[in-house]
Amino acid sequence: MTSQFILEANPENFNEIVLGNSMRGPVLVNYWSSTAAPCHMLWPRLESLVNEYAGRFLLINLNTDKHRAFAQNELGVRSVPTVQIYHQQKIVEVIHGAESEQSIRNLLSRHLPRASDSLLVESVKLYNENKVDKAIDELKTLQKNDPENPRIATSIVKLLYRESRFEDMEAYINGQSAVIKSSEEVITLLTHSKLQRAAQSAPDSEQLQRELQADSNNLDLRYMQLSVNVLNDQIMPALDQLLACIKLDAKYKDNLLSKTMVMLLNSSGLQADVVSQYRAKMIDALS
16 A cells, blocks of 8 residues: 555665654664564554554665665664664654554654643743742643653653652662663663662762772662772772672672663763773673
8 A cells, every 4th residue: 555654765765854854853774684574473463553644654664675774784783683773863763573553652752742742841940940840740640641752751761760769769770661661762861870879878988999999799889889980980990890790690689780881881982992892791791
């Protein structure tokens, strides 16, 4: 079926029709092959969603039979079907395999505009006017009225983080759905919060060193130490400490160590080759 909301991508037009259109709304890129049966299973589900949403997102198909080198070398897609959702020129979701229509709908809902978005903007304006508590209360009310809008919860988390209300932020996240808890942005802010709280609870440097000498495998103490390193912009020592801690207990506090390491590698501004080396070391430590 032909639709104005379904386009074909190639190496020449990819930036224009994918990245350019993603500034106006979500763009779903479907990497497919005529020889892969799961691609044929996925297609009717994608077409059904295009018809249902009628322009609220674009579906872009890229044939990997024709453009395999581009998909693999430029876009990092090595298996099909793969679906990437672009928004604001960034990949915000990735789907591997022939997911159900409902699963894809749930992912799309995170990025599609909703009527409550305009009210969300008004609530954030209150925050910018230094009416912090009123802004957060209005956002919580808005969330009750539209619990399906994940941007409301994310906004509450951001405001609590900016106010350094880390305990309140963590308590709020604990009461949210799995969708909110699994959001990359929420995980990053939560990890930042745990680093901040660990550094704040750390004893002075001399006492911390004495306690570590007496109990060198105490992960609470070691996390305090590396959190202090991070706040002092000593990223490499913190990464080395994280690797050592992962080898002791990779599942410590719900995988906090690997989450912290991923966050630091994504945000610390290290050289690309250094980041690659530490990612490889982390994979080794987790295996």
